Amino acid sequence: GQNIDQPTEMTATEGAIVQINCTYQTSGFNGLFWYQQHAGEAPTFLSYNVLDGLEEKGRFSSFLSRSKGYSYLLLKELQMKDSASYLCAVRDSNYQLIWGAGTKLIIKP
Amino acid sequence: IAGITQAPTSQILAAGRRMTLRCTQDMRHNAMYWYRQDLGLGLRLIHYSNTAGTTGKGEVPDGYSVSRANTDDFPLTLASAVPSQTSVYFCASSDGTSDFDTQYFGPGTRLTVL
Numbered sequence: 001g002q003n004i005d006q007p008t009e010m011t012a013t014e015g016a017i018v019q020i021n022c023t024y025q026t027s028g029f030n031g032l033f034w035y036q037q038h039a040g041e042a043p044t045f046l047s048y049n050v051l052d053g054l055e056e057k058g059r060f061s062s063f064l065s066r067s068k069g070y071s072y073l074l075l076k077e078l079q080m081k082d083s084a085s086y087l088c089a090v091r092d093s094n095y096q097l098i099w100g101a102g103t104k105l106i107i108k109p
Numbered sequence: 110i111a112g113i114t115q116a117p118t119s120q121i122l123a124a125g126r127r128m129t130l131r132c133t134q135d136m137r138h139n140a141m142y143w144y145r146q147d148l149g150l151g152l153r154l155i156h157y158s159n160t161a162g163t164t165g166k167g168e169v170p171d172g173y174s175v176s177r178a179n180t181d182d183f184p185l186t187l188a189s190a191v192p193s194q195t196s197v198y199f200c201a202s203s204d205g206t207s208d209f210d211t212q213y214f215g216p217g218t219r220l221t222v223l
Binding site: 004031033041042043044045048050087089091095096097098099100101102 | 149150151152153154157167199209210211212213214215216217
């Protein structure tokens with residue numbers, strides 16, 4: 001079966017750095033996405049990785065290792081508004097997105 | 110530009126009733142999707158449409174039907190609602206023509222079936 005694993009919840013301090021991991025086992029791989037979802041709202045796109053390595057976009061970076069079936073989202077200089085759930089999704093051989101359950105990130109002052 | 114709109118925002122429905130959730134996008138995207146999101150589970154694909162006039166089944170299609178008569182609209186129908194269909198429903202769309210094919214989501218419909 002297809003599986004995406006992420007930690008259920010993480011806590012970090014304002015101004016710090018946090019790394020959210022995602023491991024996957026899917027039938028085929030055609031890219032990995034990270035989305036942010038604030039409580040009661042729709043998911044919004046953060047990043048896309050299809051090749052191994054690090055993609056940096058401002059305070060957010062995303063890393064991919066296809067051989068290990070592993071990705072992480074790195075958030076720097078955390079702000080209170082970063083409190084949200086972070087969803088990892090992999091596009092499989094049918095070009096459909098398989099979603100993890102999400103990691104709820106709690107930021108404390 | 111609204112992007113994707115969904116209606117209603119929320120609904121309480123008696124079991125056995127028929128219900129249609131509406132989804133409209135103004136981005137001229139080819140592909141559209143319906144997901145449900147339940148606590149502790151990832152988004153699960155119900156049905157999708159790669160282009161107007163075509164539809165396909167996702168991971169959890171039973172009890173749901175869709176149609177795609179035109180590019181903009183993609184309604185989801187529950188023919189006879191059951192309590193297990195209580196969920197938050199998200200419609201999404203994407204261009205569908207490139208490898209970097211990002212999905213954009215509507216605000217969601219919170220459905221409760223009693």
